[in-house]
Amino acid sequence: MIRLTNLTKRYGSFTAVDGIDLQVPPGELFGFLGPNGAGKTTTLRMIAGILKPTSGVVEIGGDDLERKPRKAKTRMGFIPDRPFVYDKLTGAEFLRFVAALYGQEGPVIERRMDELLRLFDLAPWKDELTESYSHGMRQKLIISSALIHQPEVIVVDEPMVGLDPKSARLLKDLFKEFTQRGGTILMSTHTLEVAEDMCDRIGIIQGGKIVACGTMTELRHQFAAGDASLEDLFLRLTGGVSALELGHVFDR
Amino acid sequence: MSSTADVLVAPVPDPGVRTVLLPKWRTALARAREERSGTPLKLLLLALVAAGFWTAVFTVAYRVLLYARSAPEIGSFLPQKMLGVILLAFASILLLSNLVTALSTFFLAKDLDMLIAAPIDWLRLYLAKLGETVAHSSWMVALLAVPIFSAYGIVYDGGPWFWLVALGAFVPFLLLPGVIGAVITLVLVNVFPARRTRDLLSLVAIGAMAIVVVTLRVLQPERLARPEGFRNLVDFLGALQSPTSPFLPTEWTADIIMNWLNRVADPLPIVLLWSTAGAFVVLGALAHKRLYRNGFTKAQEGAEQYVRGKHWPRVASRLLGRLPVAKREFIVKDVLLFFRDTTQWSQLILLAVLLLVYIFNIRALPLFTGERVSVLLVTMVVFLNLALAGFVLAAIAARFVFPSVSLEGKQLWLLCSSPLDLEALMWSKYWTGTVPLLLLALMITGVTNVLLQASPFMMAVSIGTITLYTLATSALALCFGTLFPQFDTENAAQIPTSFGGLVYMMASSCLLGVVIALEARPVLQFVRANQAGVPLEIDFGMALMFGASAVLCLTSTLVALRIGLRRIRELDA
Numbered sequence: 001m002i003r004l005t006n007l008t009k010r011y012g013s014f015t016a017v018d019g020i021d022l023q024v025p026p027g028e029l030f031g032f033l034g035p036n037g038a039g040k041t042t043t044l045r046m047i048a049g050i051l052k053p054t055s056g057v058v059e060i061g062g063d064d065l066e067r068k069p070r071k072a073k074t075r076m077g078f079i080p081d082r083p084f085v086y087d088k089l090t091g092a093e094f095l096r097f098v099a100a101l102y103g104q105e106g107p108v109i110e111r112r113m114d115e116l117l118r119l120f121d122l123a124p125w126k127d128e129l130t131e132s133y134s135h136g137m138r139q140k141l142i143i144s145s146a147l148i149h150q151p152e153v154i155v156v157d158e159p160m161v162g163l164d165p166k167s168a169r170l171l172k173d174l175f176k177e178f179t180q181r182g183g184t185i186l187m188s189t190h191t192l193e194v195a196e197d198m199c200d201r202i203g204i205i206q207g208g209k210i211v212a213c214g215t216m217t218e219l220r221h222q223f224a225a226g227d228a229s230l231e232d233l234f235l236r237l238t239g240g241v242s243a244l245e246l247g248h249v250f251d252r
Numbered sequence: 253m254s255s256t257a258d259v260l261v262a263p264v265p266d267p268g269v270r271t272v273l274l275p276k277w278r279t280a281l282a283r284a285r286e287e288r289s290g291t292p293l294k295l296l297l298l299a300l301v302a303a304g305f306w307t308a309v310f311t312v313a314y315r316v317l318l319y320a321r322s323a324p325e326i327g328s329f330l331p332q333k334m335l336g337v338i339l340l341a342f343a344s345i346l347l348l349s350n351l352v353t354a355l356s357t358f359f360l361a362k363d364l365d366m367l368i369a370a371p372i373d374w375l376r377l378y379l380a381k382l383g384e385t386v387a388h389s390s391w392m393v394a395l396l397a398v399p400i401f402s403a404y405g406i407v408y409d410g411g412p413w414f415w416l417v418a419l420g421a422f423v424p425f426l427l428l429p430g431v432i433g434a435v436i437t438l439v440l441v442n443v444f445p446a447r448r449t450r451d452l453l454s455l456v457a458i459g460a461m462a463i464v465v466v467t468l469r470v471l472q473p474e475r476l477a478r479p480e481g482f483r484n485l486v487d488f489l490g491a492l493q494s495p496t497s498p499f500l501p502t503e504w505t506a507d508i509i510m511n512w513l514n515r516v517a518d519p520l521p522i523v524l525l526w527s528t529a530g531a532f533v534v535l536g537a538l539a540h541k542r543l544y545r546n547g548f549t550k551a552q553e554g555a556e557q558y559v560r561g562k563h564w565p566r567v568a569s570r571l572l573g574r575l576p577v578a579k580r581e582f583i584v585k586d587v588l589l590f591f592r593d594t595t596q597w598s599q600l601i602l603l604a605v606l607l608l609v610y611i612f613n614i615r616a617l618p619l620f621t622g623e624r625v626s627v628l629l630v631t632m633v634v635f636l637n638l639a640l641a642g643f644v645l646a647a648i649a650a651r652f653v654f655p656s657v658s659l660e661g662k663q664l665w666l667l668c669s670s671p672l673d674l675e676a677l678m679w680s681k682y683w684t685g686t687v688p689l690l691l692l693a694l695m696i697t698g699v700t701n702v703l704l705q706a707s708p709f710m711m712a713v714s715i716g717t718i719t720l721y722t723l724a725t726s727a728l729a730l731c732f733g734t735l736f737p738q739f740d741t742e743n744a745a746q747i748p749t750s751f752g753g754l755v756y757m758m759a760s761s762c763l764l765g766v767v768i769a770l771e772a773r774p775v776l777q778f779v780r781a782n783q784a785g786v787p788l789e790i791d792f793g794m795a796l797m798f799g800a801s802a803v804l805c806l807t808s809t810l811v812a813l814r815i816g817l818r819r820i821r822e823l824d825a
Contacts, residue, residue, distance in 0.1 A: 048669040052822070070671040078669040084662035088592035089585065100581030101670035129592075145666075 007056035016042045018208035029179045031199030032188040035238045039208040040188040044157050048078040077146030081157040083138035087131035102149035116144040136162040153184045196230040272380035305758040306399045313403035332510040339502035349389035350433025357385045359551040378540040386430035408513035421508040424529030431536040441547040582680040614700045627782045634706045638714045639768050641696045646725045646760035653685035653729035655747035661739030678817050686726040693722040720805035725760045731812035732756035734819045770801040
């Protein structure tokens with residue numbers, strides 16, 4: 001379970017995240033949408049414990065991230081949008097290292113590591129340095145690293161970037177299975193089809209505030225949008241650009 | 253939309269060197285503004301450390317110069333020889349620094365994809381990147397040159413125009429190693445892929461540096477300090493000539509400066525220096541035109557396939573078996589990364605050479621070759637050796653401990669989002685750096701003190717001081733590395749030469765200076781007691797000074813680690 005209470009982040013006079021209240025219960029995949037610079041990644045990085053909130057509370061599985069950071073973080077796996085890993089470690093060494101950060105080692109981890117690497121087609125590259133991995137391979141390695149310690153909660157920023165169609169499908173199935181077994185996922189994405197297809201509930205963030213939140217049906221109802229797609233709803237809420245304006249871009 | 257004809261006649265864009273360099277310039281300005289917006293205390297501390305360091309360099313240079321100028325017979329040309337040797341040392345550092353930097357700026361920098369895809373003329377790209385390389389590699393040498401040139405200007409009363417002359421001589425002097433570094437890198441990248449080149453270059457550069465150090469050592473400059481060892485004045489003057497050559501640009505630079513100071517009108521060195529620099533830039537540009545495109549393509553290839561030290565983790569795990577799993581694996585990871593990154597481990601070669609030369613130098617001191625020397629002299633040498641060893645250790649910490657937080661940079665997201673306590677991270681970083689440093693410190697001090705036949709008292713003082721100072725300097729390196737992180741660097745070898753590295757060296761030197769000053773009085777008491785032939789009495793004053801020195805080192809260690817820890821918690825990963 002993830003609970004955010006009045007979560008705020010300010011950089012000087014600029015407010016990136018403005019008093020967000022949100023609860024994602026166990027077994028739910030929550031989609032976090034918003035235009036660039038709306039505050040999605042900042043929110044996710046605060047939930048992951050990377051950024052310190054200016055004010056507000058983040059709770060993971062009932063544990064306050066500020067007061068019990070280690071306990072809260074042990075429950076969580078974080079997948080960032082940029083797949084930076086140690087270039088000079090092999091894939092297997094990297095996974096072993098991440099497991100150790102979560103206090104786990106031994107045959108269970110070795111077995112789980114092999115399973116995950118096989119699942120993501122990384123087994124043949126297990127003993128290669130990650131500097132020789134492609135962007136997608138690194139992304140798959142990071143996803144494996146977030147799962148290696150069997151978290152209760154997954155916080156994921158743009159998971160599909162760089163993945164081939166097979167891996168993207170695998171990830172979707174994996175996330176569905178994870179939530180069916182009672183896991184909680186908070187996922188930020190720009191791919192509206194993915195959000196519409198996968199998420200139980202969706203929150204749209206604009207200017208650091210959640211401007212809409214609910215299931216697709218609830219959102220349509222809330223904004224009297226009939227059968228509108230998520231794309232139409234998203235553009236209506238965040239402001240689209242007309243074809244007339246686009247025309248000017250190509251004028252000389 | 254416009255017609256095809258309009259498109260055809262549209263002028264081809266022609267961005268200049270200024271445009272290419274503008275983002276770098278703006279970044280530098282923004283960084284400076286960020287530094288200025290820091291707390292007033294931090295700024296004051298920075299200003300004090302910088303002023304203290306400059307004053308120290310100036311004072312030493314000024315005194316040595318006054319002494320050298322007044323030396324009978326050789327006073328008229330010794331300062332020029334000194335300047336030549338200083339510039340030769342600068343040129344060696346610059347060449348090494350430019351080699352390392354050119355690989356990053358020309359082949360590995362993140363802005364290259366964008367610049368190469370843009371319609372920028374090859375010559376302008378070359379000049380912009382050359383300028384960037386030279387500026388990046390030379391600023392520290394330029395800062396160090398200011399107090400030294402100031403001392404020359406003041407001792408010789410060079411007048412207000414001296415600065416213009418010094419600048420006119422120094423600019424082409426800085427350009428030459430830049431061009432040479434860029435060309436060597438260009439050729440190497442064309443032969444090997446860039447990642448392999450980075451490995452190879454580290455070895456080549458460090459090997460070259462080692463050769464320079466050994467050559468200087470073989471020249472036996474200490475002979476210059478003992479004219480009585482030469483058969484006659486002609487031999488001595490001949491030896492004075494040996495470190496420099498009339499064909500070296502360093503000599504022309506020294507000539508330009510000294511000609512002005514001695515009021516000699518000789519345009520030849522100016523013409524030689526500027527024309528050579530100009531010719532080198534042109535030749536460098538031609539090489540760039542011919543080889544860069546191919547080299548850049550090769551630079552995009554070639555990750556390392558062979559994995560070194562696969563069995564290390566098992567060995568280390570056994571050795572560190574008692575530590576909690578996270579700390580243990582963190583240390584194993586740091587050790588693995590160190591030995592797999594050639595830019596890091598290859599620096600050990602240079603370190604080994606420097607240490608051998610250092611110990612050889614101590615052994616070569618003419619203390620026990622002839623008649624018996626006084627206790628005062630031996631104790632002074634042992635005490636100075638302690639200071640020198642401290643400085644060497646600070647330089648080693650700058651190479652190996654200072655960059656450790658910066659190297660986590662892009663992976664900080666992982667550490668911050670994991671339940672690993674950041675205290676454990678600092679703990680691992682601190683001890684991984686400190687234990688080898690401490691062993692090295694004890695080895696240097698122990699071996700050199702045995703060679704110097706130090707008394708048990710001086711041995712105890714040296715070992716105690718160097719142990720406490722090593723703990724402190726390592727903590728300072730980690731602290732300044734956290735305060736001035738270089739997360740975006742493409743080359744680990746560049747991190748110690750950043751602004752933060754300079755500030756760390758200054759702070760560490762200041763700490764060393766204070767520790768040595770505190771211990772000077774008790775050491776003098778020991779010498780006096782020895783000369784008087786009475787047993788040494790450890791009185792309150794002596795205990796106070798040693799105590800103050802120990803408290804200072806321990807406080808510096810704890811405060812530095814606390815500041816580092818607080819800062820790492822605030823870092824935005």
